[in-house]
Amino acid sequence: MHAKIPSGRLEGLLGTDAGLTEADAAGRRARHGRNDIVEAAPPTWWMLARDTLRDPMLWFLLGTACLFAWLGDRVEAIILLAAVVPLVGMDLYLHRRTQASTQGLASRLASSARVLRDGAWTSLPAGELVPGDLVEIVAGEAIPADALVHSGEHLQVDESMLSGESLPVSKRSYEAGAQAEDPSHWVAAGTRLLTGTARIRIAYTGAQTLYGEIVRLTVQGTQARTPLQQAITRLVSKLLVAALVLCVLLAAIRLYQGHGVVDALLSAVTLAVAALPEEFPVVFTFFLGAGVYRLARRQALVRRAVAVENIGRVTCVCSDKTGTMTEGRLALVHRQPAAGMDGEALARLSALACRADSGDPLDIAILALAAPGAEGATDQTADPVHVYPFTEGRRRETALHVDDAGGVLAVTKGAPETVLDLCAMPESERASWRAEVAGHADVGHKVIAIASRALEAFDAGADEPGDGFTFGGLLVFADPLRPGVREAVRACAQAGIRVIMVTGDHPGTARAIAREAGLGDGDPRVSTMDELGQADDALAAVDVVARAVPAQKLELVQRLQRRGEIVAVTGDGVNDAPALQAADIGIAMGGSGSQSSREVASIVLLDDNFRTIVGAIAEGRQLFRNLQSSFAYLLMVHLPLVLTAALVPLAGQPLLYLPIHIVWVELLIHPTALLVFQDPPPPGRMAPADRGGRASFFGRRAWAAIVLTGLAVTAAMLLVYRSGMAAGDATHARTLTMATLVLASVTITAVLSRLASRTAWVVALGSLASLVLLVQVPALADWVHLRPLGLRDWMLVSAAGIATGCVALLFTARAGRGRRRNQSVPRSV
Known part of the structure; x- marks a missing residue:
């Protein structure tokens, strides 16, 4: 939540019931802008037109259609223009998919609000709110902006969208002089009021809200160019130059062979479109956006796109303990009743020393223990008649209860050394209890003592009861490990990722949590930075760094990087910013983290959970495997397409592909490359890490598999x-070749994707259906300059397609066997 009240915005309004006038609201809106937390997307038609105009395929279709119209072939021109429709439809579909994340964020926001304007309550669109507005929220409504609680009782808010925590959060009114950084006074846009009726004073609107900041960081993060994206741009530029040179050469040769200017121009343009590698940056950008969206679904919001590229290469995670590996709350782990008292009786007694409305985490934990239906539940429902609250000087809290007979029971809870001194017991017994307390403290547990005493009468003006208490026992609390952390640590170990817990706690506390989390195979090696010395090799034998200060956290990151580790670091405070910035992946806490830590981090966790970090790494690794599979498919299909488009005309034969055929092939390639290879991470395990370099896609085995498969498909097509040409029929030969290419594309898709998803099946069957329709339906075949095939032809084409599939399977399987030696081989290659 916000740490301060904005100066000037709420001046003269805090503590009053005054609203704004319309004139004042208009002036504030002019200064601070509208409350548009998620900016409305530009009109779909404009974004579609802008993106489509960048597609070279569009200009190819328009240019060749004009050429055929000029030559008088209107049917061909109309067909080429009609091909624009599915092209635009595909762009629209993909555009809508990439907007899904922003639309999901906007759906969590309030659309209207009840606000006090000109002395009257009125309903306005949430976008009209300004800082200083007094707004009334009832249970079930969304909070429209970040605000201070003005009034309300028994308020509870669902903050799961911002913090990831499912439990309701209590809120209370802000009063002059209170600590502004206390989150109990603040409510945030994107959260929802669960109980009570609240009046809130708007402090931050639009992009200045916490929700707006997260949205802005997410949008900005997808715009940065990553090293791999830059490498792809360089590759595409080189391929483009080579394609243009080849096209000019082919046109010159066709002219030299006497085929005419139109034939030379068509052959050059067709080859250019076939060879143009525009799919590579499109696929990469789409996968990058899919990665941002999938990480957001795992409660990890990406600020910089480079994080999507690097998260899968992480080899070491330096994680905070409190709130990340643990829940950041107190939970009872042990009860030690005194002689003559059992655990249930101790729970009932300790509940009498607590206040349900105190908000004290200790009281909440004890009352949860003694809640109706819980073990040790108490039937005590009466509130204490008097409470002596806890202070640092007294180090205890005492509650007085009066029963029906008029008897008074004083129950005290507090620091064990303080409570033990109030109790009448032999010194040896007191020493024994103190030893028990020391043993729990050594492993980082929080211990409180409970004692009681009967009083003769109740006197509100009397001093707090002193000596003469009867010792009840000890309650031992700890910050519990988050669910799933142990399994996440095990998954990291199996995937070759080191986990180092970094904490400022005592080594004993750190060791206990690390052992429970499974670090070091249950026997964690704990050290301090001072004990590790200056030798980087000493870091190889440490699982926990205790007593760490922020400067040492930065030093730890730098030393691990010098050892060749790719380091992810978690942090939540201002002092963590240097380590977050120095890390390969800085991960800030969205719920408890400071604004400065979020600003320098690459990823913001909404739930502050270590398990989310591991899930993000798994997503990053799988994303890289998916991208490799998609690129492998593109290369395996484009290589024979380009080679046959160049070799057949160079040999003096009639043009193999006409523009309409290139359109058909591209309409098959695009959805296959973009949609088929979107596998989620396998449950319970990670893909292996890529260690082939920051901009390396394939190892030598993978390249060999790609090139040999492409050459095999080329040989089959030739x-x-x-x-087909043996009978002197160019159309028949073209049909056989096109059918072989489409079948090869389907078999390569099946090999690489293993048809593991519904999308893969739909795309593969759609490709086969297009082949059958465009070849076997005479009218359609005539439009696309093909000819229906007979049974023997289909047997020949099927044999060629199956053979190329077997070749692809053979080469990719051999490449896969080398994956352990070369981690840059993709999952399916």
Whole structure:
């Protein structure tokens, strides 16, 4: 939550019931802007037109359609123009998919609010709110902006969207002089009021809200160019130059062979479009956006796109303890009743020393223990008649209860050394209890003591009861490990990721939590930075760094990086900013983290949970595997397409592909590359890390598999083309070749994706359906300059397609066997 009240915005309004006038609201809106937390997306038609105009395929279709219209072939021109429709439809579909994350964020926000304007309560669109507005919220409504609680009782807010915590959070009114950084006074946009009716004073609107900041960071993070994206741009530029040179050469050769200017121009343009590698940056950008969206679904918001690229390469995680590996709350782990008292009786007694409305985490934990239905539940429902509250000087809290007979029971809870001194007991017994307390403290547990005493009468003006208490026992509390952390640590170990817990706690406390989390195979090696010395090799044998200060956290990150580790670091405070910035992946806490830590971090966790970090790494690794599979598919299909488009005309044969055929192939390639290879991480395990370099996609085995598969498909296509030309029929030869290419594309898709998703099946069957329709339906075949095939032709084409699939399977399987030696081989290659 916010740590301060904005100066000037609420001046003269805090503590009053005054609202704003319309004139004042208009002036404030002019200064601070509208309360548009998630900016409305530009019109879909404009974004579609802008993106489509960048597609070279559009200009290819328009240019060749104009060329055929000029030559008088209107049917061909109309078909090419009609191909614009599915092209635009695909762009629209993909555009809507990439907008899903922002639309989901906007759906959590209030659309209207009840606000006091000109002395009257009125309903306004939430976008009209300004700082200083007094707004009334009833149970079930969303909070429209970040605000201070003005009034309300028994208020509870669902903050799960911002913090990831499912439990309601209590809120109370802000009063002059109170600590502004106390989150109990603040409510935030994107949260929802669960109980009570609240009046709130708007402090921050629009992009200045916490929710707006997260949205802004998410949008900005997807715009940064990553090293891999830059490498792809360089590759595409080189391929583009090579394609243009080849096209000019092909046109010159066709002219030299006497085929005419139109034939030379068509052959050059067709080859250019076939060879143009525009899919690579499109696929990469789409996968990057999918990665940002999938990480957001795991409660990890990406601020910089480079994080999506690097998160999967992390080899070491330096994690905070409190609130990240643990829940950041107190929970009872042990009860030690005194002689003559059992655990249930101790729970009942300790509940009498607590106040339900105190908000004290200790009281909440004890009352949860003694709640109706819980073990040791108490039937005590009466509130204490008097309470002597806890102070640092007294180090205890005492509550007085009066029963029906008029008897008074004083129950005190507090620091064990303080409570033990109030109790009448032998010194040896007191020493024994103190030893028990010391043993619990050594492992980082919080211990409180409970004692009681009967009084003769109740006197509100009397001093707090002193000596003469009867010792009841000890309650031992700890910050429990978050659910799933132990399994997440085990998954990291299996995936080759080191986990180092970094904490400022005592080594004994750190060791206990680390052992419970499974660090060091249950026997964690704990050290301080001072004990590790200056030798970087000493870091190889440490699981926990205790007593760490922020400067030492930065030093730890730098030393691990010098050892070749790719380091992810978690942090939540201002002092963590240097370590977060120095890390390969800085991960800030969205719920408890400071604004400065979120600003320098690459990823913001909404739930502050270590398990989310591990899930993000798994997503990053799988995303890289998916991207490799998609690129492998593009290369395996484009290589034979380009080679046959160049070799057949160079040999003096009729043009193999006409523009409409390139359109058909591209309409098959695009959805396959973009949609088929979107596998989620396998449950319970991670893909292996990529260690092939920050901008490396494939190892030598993978490249060999790609090139050999592409050459095998090329050979099959040239063979069936030669078979068709044996009868002197160019159209028949073209049909055989196109059918072989489409079947090869389907078999490669099946090999790489293993048809593991519904999308893979739909795309593969759709490709086959397009082949059958465009070849076997005479009217359609005539439009696309093909000819229906007979049974023997289909047997020949099927044999060629199956053979290329077997070749792809053979080469990719051999590449996969080398994955352990070369981690840059993709999952399916």
